[in-house]
Amino acid sequence: MAQLLQLLTQLREGGHVIIPDDDHTSALRTDGVIEELRQLDKTERLNSSEKLPEVNYEIASSALLLIYRACQFIVYRDIPEQSIRSAFRASPSPDGTAVRIWSVDIAFRYIPGLIKMAKGLNPDDPLVEELKTLATTWPFSSVGVKLDKDPEISAILGNPGLCRMYIDRIVERNDSNRARQEGIIEHFIADSGMYPELLDKLDLTVSDQKHD
16 A cells, blocks of 8 residues: 555544655655545535635645645654755645645644654654644644644634634643634633633633634
8 A cells, every 4th residue: 555545544543653664855646545535524614504615636635745845753763853954845835725725634634743742752763843834823723732823823713614624623622722812712702602611621601702
């Protein structure tokens, strides 16, 4: 099975990820990856109450490749720092559109788990630094990760499907820091009458809402 397709299947099934001991600089087989990405996107759309952005499968494949490399760096600890830095420099860059945010998320949603694993091995590892930078760059995919600064979320707020999913992830992961973001906390305050337990769950109060 192509390496990226195997990784995608393992991540989706929530099992152990098996990374072969191959050359971390070599090209990877991508047979069947696009079709699998299409199926995953179709499933997400069926489960979403709001319309989600379209997927750029070239961008999605690039994001999956980076996650594969990150898994490789976690498993094989003798890979040079320069190789790690180089891999992350090839990461898809944000362009402020909902399409790109959704396209990378099919792979980047695993960033929180990778950070946890990498920090468990060595909190000062350059891999941890690179993953945290990725988490800040792609906040939609990194809910649950404590960031050093407030991330840019205007594109998330501007798309009902992404906004709804972002809020759901915040609740699921008890991320009170993200819940206090301007543009997000208003949703929780508005829903507090119907779902008062949300404020308690995320340790929020009406006074947390920012006013001009």
